[in-house]
Amino acid sequence: MEAAGAGKAAAPAAVCVTGAGGFIASWLVRRLLSRGDYAVHGTVRDPSDPKNDHLRALDGAGERLRLFKADVLDYSSVVYAVSGCVGVFHVASPVPAAKSANPEVELLAPAVAGTLNVLRACREAGVRRVVVVSSVGAVFINPKLPEGPALDEHCWSDEEYCRTTENWYCLSKTLAEREALSYAEKTGLSVVTVCPSLVFGPPLQPTVNASSLFLIKHLKCDDADAMEDKVRNMVDVRDVADALVLAYESPEAAGRYICSAHAMKVSEMVSIVRSMYPNLNYPKKYVQAGDQKAFSSEKLRRLGWRFRTLEETLKDSVESYMAAGILN
Known part of the structure; x- marks a missing residue:
């Protein structure tokens, strides 16, 4: 006789993605749903808001995506969202739309308190691993960085210098x-952090995010605009999503990982786009500025991470902006 339950496919493992409607998080949700072996709990401000329709339209969303009304500053809502999950991707992060009048209250406290709420809820729920999306902004804002060709995971931004410069x-x-x-060290909860550089790529969400605006402003220039020309570090949003899944699934993953693919001057990046789309409004002049140091993603590559060419990233980004009418 066949054993009870034999022959039935295992239920997809549930994972939670905070801030699911954002640029990186939307691609992460898509990446997880494409696998077929994950069910996704996505936290958003309002599940009924049409701006989340792109999530509901993803392949597999009807069967394996649940949107939860949650705010990382509301502990009970986070507990509800992560309940039953084996993994959590903490992507949500406060980004004020305008210059903050009180950064301690509007940005710093929510970032820390929200992260702690997620971690505490994960520990209470018995989550196997939490992947936290940080930024290279936590790596390079430091006037005393070590000499060398590239910054790695040992480098940290200086907190006092960030305050002094109001960064x-x-x-x-x-x-x-x-x-x-x-928190991971104190409690034993498995936490891995990933620090992306400037993230480009085609948006899934209907709103334009800050990193996309950086590229767009170099494609819609007024003749009088002079742009800063400096080395910037860049990565494709789809490759960031891959990195996050890799950090979650790799048993050996630990600590922090820099996620950056290309380092190039802005003028050189714009020249690549110009070669493909010569009729956009590119900068007529540049002002030289201090270069950003390059970042090493060697630790992440040792997990098996690979990334797209910058040409593919820029082409797909511009095509998506054109399709959305952003460059008109």
Whole structure:
């Protein structure tokens, strides 16, 4: 006689993605659903909001995606969202739309408190691993960085220097990431952090995010605009999603991982786009600025991470902006 339950496919493992409607998180949800072996709990401000329709339209969403009304500052809502999950991807992060009048209250406290709420809820729920999305902003804002060709995971932004220069976003990422790794050390919860550089690629969400705006402003220039020309570090959003899944699934993954694919001057990046789309409004002049140091993603590559060419990333980005009418 066949054993009870034999022949039945195993139920997909449930994982939670906070801030599911965002740029990186939307691609992560798509990547997880494409696998077929994951069910996704996505946290959003309002599941009924049409701006989340792109999530509901993803392949597999009807069967394996649940959207939860949750705010990382509301502990009970986080507990509800992560209940039954074996893994959590903490992507949500406060980014004020305008210059913050009170960064301690509007940005720093929410970043740290929200991260701690997620970690505590995960520990209570018995989550196997938490992957926290940080930023290279937690790596390079430091006037005393070591000499060398590239920055690695040992490098941290200086908190006092971030305060002095009022670099609140990078400070929020630094504080939240340090808190996450400290919490893991104290409690034994498996926490891995991933630090992407400037993220480009085709958006899935209907709104334009900050990193896409960086590229768009170099494709819609007024004749009088002079753009800063400096080396910037870049990575494709789809490759970031792959990195996050890799950090979750690799048993040997531990600590923090820099996720950056290309380092190039802005003018050289724009030249690549110009070669493909010569009729856009490109900058007529540049102002030289201090270059950003390159980042090493060697630790992440040792997990098996691979990334797209910059040409593919830029082409797909511009095509998506054109299709959305953003460059008109």
